[in-house]
Amino acid sequence: MKNIVIGRYVPGNSFLYRMDPRTKLIALIALMVAAFLIQSFTHMLVSLALVTLLLVAGRISVKRVYLGLRPLMFLLFFTFIFQVMFNQEGDEIFTLPLHYSLLSIVAAAAVVVFWFMTKKHVRFKLFYFLFTVAAVFAVLHYIDFGVLFGEGTFRVFEEGLSTAFFIMVRLIIIIMLSTILTITTKPTDLNLGLERVLKPLRIVRINTEEIAMIISIALRYIPTLLDEANKIMLAQASRGVDFQEGKLKDKVVQIISLLVPMFIISFQRSDDLANAMEARSFVPGQPRTRLHVLTWKRLDTFALTLSLVALVAVIVVRVV
Amino acid sequence: MSLIEIENVSFTYHGNKKALDDVSLSIEKGEWVSILGHNGSGKSTLSKLIVGLLKPQQGVIRVGGITLSADTVRDIRKKVGIVFQNPDNQFVGVTVRDDIAFGLENLQIEREEMIERIEHYAKKVDMYSYLNKEPHNLSGGQKQRVAIAGILAMKTDVIIFDEATAMLDPEGRERVMEYMRALNREGTTIITITHDMKEAVLSDRIVVLKDGRVLKSDKSENILKDKATLEKSNLELLLPLEIMHYLNENGIENPSLKEFLWQLSLNG
Numbered sequence: 001m002k003n004i005v006i007g008r009y010v011p012g013n014s015f016l017y018r019m020d021p022r023t024k025l026i027a028l029i030a031l032m033v034a035a036f037l038i039q040s041f042t043h044m045l046v047s048l049a050l051v052t053l054l055l056v057a058g059r060i061s062v063k064r065v066y067l068g069l070r071p072l073m074f075l076l077f078f079t080f081i082f083q084v085m086f087n088q089e090g091d092e093i094f095t096l097p098l099h100y101s102l103l104s105i106v107a108a109a110a111v112v113v114f115w116f117m118t119k120k121h122v123r124f125k126l127f128y129f130l131f132t133v134a135a136v137f138a139v140l141h142y143i144d145f146g147v148l149f150g151e152g153t154f155r156v157f158e159e160g161l162s163t164a165f166f167i168m169v170r171l172i173i174i175i176m177l178s179t180i181l182t183i184t185t186k187p188t189d190l191n192l193g194l195e196r197v198l199k200p201l202r203i204v205r206i207n208t209e210e211i212a213m214i215i216s217i218a219l220r221y222i223p224t225l226l227d228e229a230n231k232i233m234l235a236q237a238s239r240g241v242d243f244q245e246g247k248l249k250d251k252v253v254q255i256i257s258l259l260v261p262m263f264i265i266s267f268q269r270s271d272d273l274a275n276a277m278e279a280r281s282f283v284p285g286q287p288r289t290r291l292h293v294l295t296w297k298r299l300d301t302f303a304l305t306l307s308l309v310a311l312v313a314v315i316v317v318r319v320v
Numbered sequence: 321m322s323l324i325e326i327e328n329v330s331f332t333y334h335g336n337k338k339a340l341d342d343v344s345l346s347i348e349k350g351e352w353v354s355i356l357g358h359n360g361s362g363k364s365t366l367s368k369l370i371v372g373l374l375k376p377q378q379g380v381i382r383v384g385g386i387t388l389s390a391d392t393v394r395d396i397r398k399k400v401g402i403v404f405q406n407p408d409n410q411f412v413g414v415t416v417r418d419d420i421a422f423g424l425e426n427l428q429i430e431r432e433e434m435i436e437r438i439e440h441y442a443k444k445v446d447m448y449s450y451l452n453k454e455p456h457n458l459s460g461g462q463k464q465r466v467a468i469a470g471i472l473a474m475k476t477d478v479i480i481f482d483e484a485t486a487m488l489d490p491e492g493r494e495r496v497m498e499y500m501r502a503l504n505r506e507g508t509t510i511i512t513i514t515h516d517m518k519e520a521v522l523s524d525r526i527v528v529l530k531d532g533r534v535l536k537s538d539k540s541e542n543i544l545k546d547k548a549t550l551e552k553s554n555l556e557l558l559l560p561l562e563i564m565h566y567l568n569e570n571g572i573e574n575p576s577l578k579e580f581l582w583q584l585s586l587n588g
């Protein structure tokens with residue numbers, strides 16, 4: 001569980017690493033907003049190309065970003081399918097007559113079952129899934145015999161397709177940008193940057209330093225808690241709780257046998273931690289000096305200007 | 321005037337029986353005091369009271385002449401540091417460097433000074449090459465050393481070790497005791513709370529707590545030889561002393577052997 005790749009800092013050296021975390025955070029927000037405002041097909045593709053370029057120029061391994069994307073692939077994919085199937089606005093650009101017969105439905109079901117049984121052994125799961133979906137439609141389209149009891153049409157509309165495209169590319173851009181941020185920024189720096197960027201919120205009486213402290217402690221304790229969860233799972237497994245298999249009822253037992261000790265230990269831990277912090281003269285809300293300082297460089301001014309210009313340009317294009 | 325003066329202090333956790341009952345104790349500057357006692361005898365409660373993490377219902381605590389109260393607790397925490405038992409539960413920073421810095425940031429030490437102290441004290445506990453490491457990459461003993469460096473960097477007059485060696489292996493334990501010895505030689509007042517008699521042997525004085533009361537407070541030598549007191553509070557005798565008592569009980573007089581056994585117990 002410690003091998004979670006999303007949002008992990010990976011040591012490296014490029015202009016992205018040298019940038020101030022404040023720059024990266026503000027630029028990230030600006031570019032995300034821009035990505036949401038873009039409405040032209042070509043601009044969208046250009047943005048995607050630019051983000052990819054940023055990745056390459058910043059010497060970030062594309063594979064890592066892909067690994068970051070992978071857990072969200074199916075989400076992206078279902079958004080796509082959903083839009084294509086149910087958004088029925090605009091011109092109809094594709095029509096496929098379907099036939100529902102006993103034979104075609106059994107065949108379609110067989111395709112799905114076959115996919116389900118074999119998908120473990122296939123490397124390119126997503127492509128295999130796409131292929132299966134296509135196969136189901138092909139079966140429903142071409143088999144028009146064998147106790148026919150209904151007809152239908154699968155229609156794709158322009159609006160559906162374009163909405164699906166935009167949502168997908170936007171999400172990909174956002175995930176890529178935030179992965180760039182977390183890969184190139186140490187958690188401490190990211191946290192400090194966040195604290196500084198949120199500083200204006202002090203006007204509305206939000207204690208940003210405290211929030212930053214909470215985030216930093218959470219960051220520090222996540223690996224410890226995962227470790228602990230592992231230990232408890234082993235301990236419970238040795239008492240006969242089976243974490244591998246089981247029906248819903250067993251799953252509930254498993255989860256309870258994990259959560260109850262986790263809660264108790266966490267309370268003890270936070271109590272101890274609070275004592276340790278207080279004994280080391282920590283007083284919430286009191287001014288503290290900081291070991292880490294952020295230094296603003298020319299690179300930062302440049303990068304920040306560039307991303308704000310990009311945002312303004314997108315807004316202008318949209319309004320005009 | 322003693323450095324730490326505890327006068328008739330009583331403390332009760334909400335709705336329980338008294339955890340400390342009319343405890344009076346004073347600790348001199350530069351002294352090394354061990355606090356012994358069975359589980360639940362009130363040792364940790366006493367240490368938390370001294371640094372103001374708990375507030376006594378009765379009695380007075382003075383550190384360096386300052387009476388502990390809500391107004392003075394911050395000044396007192398600048399004088400007294402405490403290392404707790406569980407190394408995992410007192411590691412605040414994301415890295416070793418950040419963790420040692422934590423207390424210094426709270427004390428509002430200037431950055432340059434902070435960097436200097438971090439490096440100096442990291443070297444002192446042999447963790448210099450680990451400064452950028454994250455806690456989950458460290459062993460329990462290493463984390464405990466970081467905790468010690470974090471307290472040392474705050475340059476307190478007194479350091480309390482509340483079973484700080486209990487979760488360490490013999491080597492880690494030996495190491496921490498080495499630091500205690502060095503610190504004490506440099507003039508830091510040390511209070512060790514422990515179940516480990518080897519640790520207690522090193523100290524100048526032993527205070528034995530039993531059911532929230534001070535059962536005995538005397539020079540280490542005297543307490544360690546006092547089988548009755550130790551037994552009364554479920555404490556173990558060191559093996560050489562056990563042999564010495566056996567000799568005494570059987571009327572075997574051999575001063576040079578006894579001296580040898582005593583030296584043996586002092587040197588672990």
Ligand SMILES: Nc1ncnc2c1ncn2[C@@H]1O[C@H](COP(=O)(O)OP(=O)(O)OP(=O)(O)O)[C@@H](O)[C@H]1O
Binds near residue numbers: 357362
């Ligand atoms: N947070 C708490 N709430 C209620 N009672 C507590 C709390 N902490 C300790 N006690 C009780 O106070 C008494 C003294 O506890 P204390 O932790 O000071 O003992 P100790 O000598 O440090 O023991 P140990 O050797 O186990 O660490 C015990 O009876 C304990 O049950």
Ligand SMILES: [Mg+2]
Binds near residue numbers: 363364365483
């Ligand atoms: Mg205790």
